[in-house]
Amino acid sequence: MALPLPFFPELLLSLILLIFFFLLRRHRSRRSSTSSLLMHNWPILGMLPSLAANLHRLHDFASDILSPAGCTFRFHGPWLSGMKILVTCDPANVNHVFTANFQNYPKGPEFSEIFDILGDGIFNADGDSWRLQRRKAQVLMAHPRFRTFAARCSREKVAGSLLPILRRVSEEGRTVDLQDVFLRLTFDITCRLVFGEDPASLSSGFPTVPFAKAMDDAMTTIFQRHAVPASWWKLARRLNVGGERKLAEAWRVIDSFIAESISKRKQEIAGAGTAGDDLLTAYIQDSSAGGGGDEKYLRDTTVNLMLAGRDTTGTALAWFIYLLCKNPDAEEKLLDELRLAGGGGGGEADGVYMQAALCEALRLYPPVPFEAKGVVAAERLPSGHRVEPGMKVFFSTYTMGRMEGVWGKDCLEFRPARWITEQGKVRREPAYKFMSFNCGPRSCLGKEMAFTQLKAAAAAVVREFKVEVVDGHVVEPKLSIILQMKNGLMVRLKKREEV
Template identity: 35%
Template sequence: MDSFAITSFPNPTTLPATAVAALLILLLIMKRLLFHSSKKRNYPPVAGTIFHMLFNLHRISEHQTSLSRKYKTFRILTPFGNYVFTVDPDNVEYILKTNFSNYGKGEINYQVMSDFLGDGIFAVDADKWRQQRKIASFEFSTKVLKDYSSRAFKNYALKLTEIISKVASSNQMMDIQDLLMKFSLDSIFKIGFGVELGVLSGLQEGKAFSKAFDEASCQIVYRLVDIFWKVKRFLNIGSESKMKKNIQLLDDFVYSVMNRKREQLAEQGQEVMEKEDILSRFLLEKEKSYSNIDDKYLRDIILNFMIAGRDTTAGTLSWFFYMLCKHPHVQDKIAREVQTVIKTQDSEGKAEIDSFSDYLTEEAINSMQYLHAALTETLRLYPAVPLDGKCCFSDDTLPDGFDVNKGDLVHYQPYPMGRMKFLWGDDVDDFRPERWLNNEGIFVPQSPFKFTAFQAGPRICLGKEFAYRQMKIVAATLLYFFKFQLWDSSREVKIRTMLTLQIDRGLHLRAMHR
């Protein structure tokens, strides 16, 4: 799959900044530093400037981890405000729960994300956020959506299994991340729109949508460190020109699907049309419950749902299979657990690919405690969203005693937090699912302010159980039928800089039938 990875970003040395502009930016940073020093407040230590972030953008997660091991809370200077970063759970709880009303997406984040995510739940605050939170809370709690999504996950997991079976029989190399992204996009699109996107089947229209979606996600991250992005967008040049084209492609595709749904609604009538996918539910309920939601707002809601349900789970599953290849004893233990659970459902214990999903009942999925622990351990080390920033709405003091100013972007850091010894012990770098299990082998959760993969407080991820169910269905299915190895164990695996944590240039594996 073509990618818009960090290697596609402009080299910092070729950015369209003159020497004079760079000097003015440095003077603004120095002026801000001196101004803050004169106010006699207890600011976090300075760990660098936005230029340091830009030069380390290709390894930003590792860079932030290194700084966090030196300072639990620190700041990065920018011309227009501070970027504050913390790995202190007390600070995280304060930002996400205790003083929740003082920390939100803010205008800076909204400007960066709005043309891609619009007024969706990940880009807005206040009334728009509360409305979407209420809608999402209701939709995710309905049995109709739960049953419909489980069927979709199982059906596409079956298609994925059939593809991998052919690859295993011919001993071919496969990029499992690419396959998982296609699986996830197909299934989330089906749940969101009730439409077959056909990415796994190789349909060109679906591939174009997927590529535009990924490239837009990369550009959002780049905007956070590119102080010239608004100028580029105004002039319609460089990466912003490509961003505009990708957004147009996404919009055209989504609105086309919405129009098709309306035509179905007109032809079939409300009494006949299925109300299982999210778009259909919105369209059918619009007049009664969601009268203030227009097409643009509906587009934003569903695209936000897609980035939450597609990128995060597919990325996590990719890292999960990477860790299983690095730790084959864990892979074998999960496979044995799945086999044991399936054998209790099927006395012969010889489920075939086309009938396997019948044995993945809700009870069976919930009983896979070690699999749940291994997925959670993957999220500790490779959280789906490695960095999350909130805007400080008024001057404040964090629990660790450091002051932050109105307008500062305050970030808690799931990726570095999963690598802090003071949080997880001396074996912090070890992949050990057992750390999540008690003596009876039952999963025991940790504080969401320590394990922040699903946020916490009022913004805690409503799709958490939805995501676990999707990942467990896929993982259990694939590990029941296949054993996986790295195709080239000497190849270094690197992180791709995006909104979500993905493997740069894919994960190439060998699959073998069990």
């Protein structure tokens, strides 16, 4: 069947760009790496060739650009592409957009379309829908019963699954991908918190869980949507090719898993009449949840909760352990604190140094490396840059942690001491400077729950094992919505003499 006429200019431009990118890649090693050259504004193509040539190192590339630009940079896309983007890591801009003038910067319809797999859930919602969903989630997640349930799930999973598996790996002298282990850990915990059941992905043999793989595939494609004009990925979606085809397949797997979970939970509630402690049960039973029993509402709510809970915490754990491996002095200080605190494997550790070290890891490797906002009304940001309707404002949380003007000359160092006051207490930094849990009205509702999981797992691993990254293993960020490690975290585990 012939393609509609409007598609041919886009296909022609795509062909031209493919040829251009090939030539650019071929000669890239001969060219200067200065930011002005990397972000050259080409005729017709704008800055897209520069972005494509550096997409493999996008987060560090953003740091290379934003540092000499004074924390804010205007990106020009191809002509007529609609890619009008202001990229910033300026804390003053963050405070203004996320808090001071929050209403002027919604997620917007374009954001919702990019993240279409999340439906009408809280991450995509704006206005009254967002306020209602947030209020309900806040009530349910703050309930003492659920908080107790969440803490118990973390302790039980760490003690009952994480430690036994790592002990076996250590005894057998095998290497293991610790990022994969942590993602399985947090996936199982989050499934139990959201759906009330443990899929046991963190078990002997590391079984493949289609739902978890589908979530990974979906997030990779959604990331790619941010790097090209909307018309391009929409065309690919219509033709069902490339990453869009993979996303469609992942979508079916996700919907099937959630539909089965919802049906099962409804049957259990109707049959036994007992109330579980999980969030799905709470939403089903609460008639005021904005459509509590509606299938789509429950589907959208649970997929948003799964994304928030599974990937972010597991990824943060991997980067934390990696940083301890590279900074033995910090590891020893943490170990000293854990020894003084006592307690068996799997317990929590609420010491000052643990909190400081976790915050420092989150500063350098925030699980969500960027945020995006739309613009309702034109105005000038604190940095002096003007924004207007139709523009997108991108905030690089990854780059913010690497700005000397924000964190000092030692900003690239892993130094937990920066989070400890002279009085020996944890230093509190403003959320617009430390954005790992977002900022303003959309601040993360699961922050305390995330720290509970992080502390339980980190304390258990550090107490019992000396972790060593495999020689030659390359650790670098993966191109995805969540800042996972591209090649995982391959390590060897050695049992400590003292626990």
